[in-house]
Amino acid sequence: MERGTLVKALRFGRSAALLSVAALALTACSSADNGGNGGASSTAEGGATSDVQGNLVGAGASSQEAAMTAWTQGVSSVAPNLTVQYSPDGSGAGREKFLQGATFFAGSDAAMDEEEAEQAKQVCGDQGAFHVPAYISPIAVAYNLPGVEENIKMDAETIARVFTGEITTWNDEAITSQNEGVELPDTPITVVHRSDDSGTTENFTAYLTEAAGDAWSYDEVETWPADITAESAQGTTGVVGLVSSNEGAITYADASAVDGLGTVDVKVGEEYVAYSSEAAAAAVEKSEANEDGSIELDRATTEAGVYPVVLVSYHIYCNQYQNQETVDQVKAFAEYVISEDGQSTAEGAAGNAPISAATRDAAMERIEAISVQG
Template sequence: MKALRFGRSAALLSVAALALTACGGNDGGNASSGSSEGGTASGTLIGGGASSQESAMTAWADGVKSVAPELTVQYSPDGSGAGREGFLGGAFSFAGSDAALKEDEAEQAKQICGDNGAFHVPAYISPIAVAFNLEGVDEVKMDAETIAKVFSKEITTWNDPAIAQQNEGVELPDTAITVVHRSDDSGTTENFTAYLTEAAGDAWKYDEVETWPSEITAESAQGTRGVVGQAAQTDGAITYADASAVGELGTVAVKVGEEYVPYSSDAAAKTVSASEQNEDGSIELDRATTEAGVYPVVLVSYHIYCNQYQNQETADQVKAFASYVVSEDGQKAAEEAAGNAPIGAETRDAAVERIEAITAG
């Protein structure tokens, strides 16, 4: 594992100690060297959050050296909830999150970022794969209602008629289905349950949630790699995860309109392109779409930044890193490392405008 990843205990050494070095403080921020001059960022920028971004973040932390050789980026991939918590507590200068700030979190951000609060940059677009481990089967077809009933444990075997009738010619065993979900507060869970809420109708009774419903007794694991690893070790298991991490697991082609669409970065990107962007940079996804060729089980993972930082050095660090991430080079680096879908030109232009407007004071 690359050195970029470090434990939560190390990343969150002390909110009190780091609060002066993330979004605030007058002592030069997180940096190990003097304040940057001429827009050249230096020192160490600390962030944390979504584990879905781990591979992309490694690529970005390496690639930003091409534009800011003296800038080091450290990122702790402990989950979206932990990332937002660290950002709002002052421990991180930015958060990675598979979900936008909630209304109360946006208000809380003003305590760290000033009256103008925080904003979102859609940095990482990826399909969420519904992934499974079933010997001899690489792909099955399911509509939203069936997926919802599987994950709510109303459907408990792989040869259930609801699955079999959508997969003529596929020999499905009577193996028990083992549901594996995220144990941590997860933006991937929130995006997945948002899809079920919008597309599956009454078959999903638990709404859009960041923490898996306690009423559904199932197996669980920490982080993206955790659920994929557990599913890979369990015959009959099914889980949901960032598609870049599913490895050799089989995947579900999801019914959209009259066709079944396998996950792909292009199909995920089409969903985002057809959606609206809010004033704070977050995206309103249409997950119940019937548009051809669209894969609606998608996450838009954000980087969350302050509109204003308390010192120029941190502002320069953030602007250098954020600008690289959304650049064509940055998005290409992430795509090669993680297989995600690059953001579109309009999304990039809006992000650059917000990033360039970051101030210090």
């Protein structure tokens, strides 16, 4: 084949692939014409199933990727003829696609802001969109300190002073005073942070902003402050790997990824709380929910048993869709995600914290109220 002909063929191949993806999204967006019956749930022999069928398209947070894979596969247990396609493009990209009408739902580590909420009304109708806290994960403050068997205890101010570089050794008085009876070495502390824009960074710095007072002056940021001298690595795997290979290093990371490292018990009120699924879920349950379903996390809480260093990632849905078939598809998937089975399936795949019964009930009310635009 001549070179010019080959280039044309490659260009045609790329264009065809892009058109195929666009056609898939348009097919989903025109679900009333895709041959699905859009019927309501029915009960089949052997258990409750749904006759909903078709393809539901979403995009968003990469933090949810492992959980989303579990959900998109697991939903077939309740809706055998429904397929769900999710592209882990990042929270911002997911919200943008949703607000453009290119997808039916978004995954996002951050709630929509006021401007986005208004924009959602152009796609969803006057009732706009709402949030479901679908994925909850504790963020561990993880370190590599051989010989120290106990979890090291720190309050928010001390954590902030460590991560800004003000506290430079593990036997600093600010740390030893909170760890009576624990022999801490004079090993230098190496701070490791995410080099990429990160929802984990945003949620970690949100905790420091609310709970650490004047010890943290950088506010809530998605990108780590450039004037803090520290080591960096790409992604969760990168920071955990760097800490694992450097004695004295410390980082923040999704708790499911820090096996083999020590972790900090965080001071909450008068006690120190280790991260756990239950303690992370409690942080959401005991925080205030907004009318749109998003959560105002109280990261400075003094409630017993709450672990406040937590990431909450949402699914964002319209309150109304253009046809009944889409409504049925969205409801089937959304209800499965927050069900006990859906949350347990995701926990096994991603190590996230299942939502509480109270959070589930509140989300279910919003999902059941999804309707067709009138």
